[in-house]
Amino acid sequence: MTAATSTAIRVRGLRKAYAGVPAVDGLDLDVAHGEVFALLGPNGAGKTTTVEILEGYRGRDAGEVAVLGADPARSGPAWRARIGIVLQSSAGLDEISVQELVQHFAGYFPDPRDPDEVIAAVGLEAKRATRARQLSGGQRRRLDVALGILGNPELLFLDEPTTGFDPEARRDFWALISSLAGGGTTIILTTHYLDEAEHLADRVGVIAAGRIVALDTPDRLGGRDQDQAIVRWTEDGRPRTERTATPTALIARLAARLGGEVPGLAVTRPTLEDVYLRLIGQPAETLEVVS
Numbered sequence: 001m002t003a004a005t006s007t008a009i010r011v012r013g014l015r016k017a018y019a020g021v022p023a024v025d026g027l028d029l030d031v032a033h034g035e036v037f038a039l040l041g042p043n044g045a046g047k048t049t050t051v052e053i054l055e056g057y058r059g060r061d062a063g064e065v066a067v068l069g070a071d072p073a074r075s076g077p078a079w080r081a082r083i084g085i086v087l088q089s090s091a092g093l094d095e096i097s098v099q100e101l102v103q104h105f106a107g108y109f110p111d112p113r114d115p116d117e118v119i120a121a122v123g124l125e126a127k128r129a130t131r132a133r134q135l136s137g138g139q140r141r142r143l144d145v146a147l148g149i150l151g152n153p154e155l156l157f158l159d160e161p162t163t164g165f166d167p168e169a170r171r172d173f174w175a176l177i178s179s180l181a182g183g184g185t186t187i188i189l190t191t192h193y194l195d196e197a198e199h200l201a202d203r204v205g206v207i208a209a210g211r212i213v214a215l216d217t218p219d220r221l222g223g224r225d226q227d228q229a230i231v232r233w234t235e236d237g238r239p240r241t242e243r244t245a246t247p248t249a250l251i252a253r254l255a256a257r258l259g260g261e262v263p264g265l266a267v268t269r270p271t272l273e274d275v276y277l278r279l280i281g282q283p284a285e286t287l288e289v290v291s
């Protein structure tokens with residue numbers, strides 16, 4: 001395979017400013033075919049601008065962009081048919097049923113998936129005859145995903161897909177995304193939910209002020225795997241906390257000192273959220289260290 005075909009997305013030196021104010025400020029990115037890549041970052045960091053440039057919906061000021069081997073700014077319907085997009089919110093055609101809507105949109109694609117299979121894949125079989133406007137928020141999102149995958153895309157963009165979902169709906173949705181990824185679809189996900197990124201993404205990119213400031217697997221991001229463990233226990237009726245690179249040795253000392261079972265013992269590593277907040281310059285929840 002050549003470099004051009006082994007990479008689903010290749011971005012170098014991407015820049016975009018609005019009225020002279022940079023929103024994307026020299027961004028580089030590579031996403032491999034079949035990868036689930038999550039783009040994280042605070043409000044206004046430049047995620048939507050970047051993703052819309054990749055989707056071909058927004059122009060750029062500078063930089064090289066190749067998506068499925070083509071420049072989105074110069075690509076036509078054949079390229080677009082290889083891409084699925086699930087936006088933050090969709091509107092329109094609310095008065096027709098799920099079945100009619102999915103069937104209607106299938107007509108726009110050269111090689112659509114079977115509408116009935118797509119409705120089943122997103123778990124909307126029981127809502128087939130329901131009008132779109134009568135769906136719950138989570139069901140509406142499933143319909144959005146159905147429309148996003150209907151064209152059998154090689155590359156799927158998901159923009160904050162589970163905002164407003166209840167926990168069970170999120171788990172179901174994650175299973176759907178994992179099954180798409182398992183089938184080889186490349187997925188670009190923007191999300192504000194760190195657990196979602198951790199659950200779904202092969203790699204995570206953190207964007208701040210228009211640049212990627214960290215990029216790694218969720219368990220290694222920002223040196224997370226090298227971080228010290230946090231040991232919590234109760235002693236003399238008081239909660240105690242200590243950060244340590246050698247938690248096993250600490251627990252052995254505690255067990256010896258306390259004569260066996262250590263009350264309230266818990267050992268944790270910094271969460272992806274702790275690391276993310278540190279990367280974007282926000283202090284994580286203050287940890288009181290008493291040793």
Ligand SMILES: Nc1ncnc2c1ncn2[C@@H]1O[C@H](COP(=O)(O)OP(=O)(O)OP(=O)(O)O)[C@@H](O)[C@H]1O
Nearest residue numbers: 018019022023041042043044045046047048049050
């Ligand atoms: N059409 C526009 N015109 C002018 N400024 C814009 C426009 N779109 C975005 N911006 C600005 O560019 C910056 C980046 O915005 P962008 O929407 O890309 O951020 P984001 O990371 O997607 O944020 P969020 O997490 O809130 O969706 C922001 O400061 C925003 O105000």
